[in-house]
Amino acid sequence: MQQITDADLLEAHITSCHEQAEQFSENLTSLELQLVDQLELLVDKDTVTNAVSASHDTHLQKIDDREDELLARVNSWMSSLLKSVLDYEHTSCELLNNIIISRCSLPCSFRSIYIWTQAPFFFFQVFTKTYLSYKKKECTGELRNIKRPGRPRKTTVVDDRRILSMVKKNPFTTSSQVKDTLQEVGVSLSKSTIKRRLHESKYKGFTTRCQPFISIKNRKARLDFAKKHLKKPDQFWKSILWTDETKINRTKMTGRKKVWRRLGTAHDPKNTSSVKHGGGSVMAWACMASSGTGSLVFIDDVTEDRSSRMNSEVYGNVLSAQIKSNAAKLVGWRFTVQMDSDPKHTAKATQ
Secondary structure, three states: OOOOOOHHHHHHHHHHHHHHHHHHHHHHHHHHHHHHHHHHHOOOHHHHHHHHHHHHHHHHHHHHHHHHHHHHHHHHHHHHHHHHHHHHHHHHHHHHHHHHHHHHHOOOOHHHHHHOOOOOOOHHHHHHHHHHHHHHHHHHOOOOOOOOOOOOOOOOHHHHHHHHHHHOOOOOHHHHHHHHHHHHOOOOHHHHHHHHHHHHHOOOOOOOEOOEEEEEEEHHHHHHHHHHHHOOOOOHOOOOOOEEEEEEEEOOOOOEEEEEEOOOOOOOOHEEOOOOOOOHHHHEEEEEEOEEEEEEEEEHHOOOOOOOOOOHHHHHHHHHHHHHHHHHHHOOOOOOOOOOEEEEEEEEEOO
């Protein structure tokens, strides 16, 4: 203001400032009117909700239309690309086929054909069959396969299924028994053929595994006992003194029994058998705890007639003589004797 000395310039500058102020005021007035209109619009909640919903629906519709357009373009591009690739492969196969057939008419080796055509090795392997067919037709005048030498398969699919079914039903069935059964229905096979069919189905002949017989009642009782004592603490098991007796066979039967089974099924109940032993035996009693094993007592050493026969009286005498000393060594003075439900264990004399 101090630099302006001319009065006209000063008046023009003041007039310009007044005009800018009036323009600014008009802009503020228009903004106020727009703000008032918007505030009046926001006063009605339903109007605002409807406006927002309409805008959202319009936006989603545009997005859906755009996605449909993109998917249609992508599908069209993929279809055209696959069609061009398949047409190219078909043309290439026909061209290579014609080249190899025309080249095969000349006296040349497979390697020279492969080098000359510069075809991929996969195509060369495929079209080598064309060459072989061409040469075969040239020599024999036909393309059908001639009868090959060798003996045909002796059994049919039904026979194979019948052999497998008999072995599955009874694994102890011998090849002779299978042969006789098939002979009754008019199928004559050798034992070697039957064995080969079983070997093809992963069945092999093994010697049966011997295991003690446990009845269903005892299995259930053992399972109930295990469930009942499953969560017992370690201190409980450390106070248990386990006792039992067993018969030890001096010799066993020498006969062996064969079974048809697959690998990993040796202990399947249907693939095992219980054998009876003979030739003399001895009865022994023993005990054990979590800390170790106790004494081993042979019953014929404690009976008056030097026999291995054990009854409730003999069993009671063994317990009286062995329990306290073994419990003191293995468990301590506070212990529990655990035995099974054998009749001599539950007899009144033993209790």
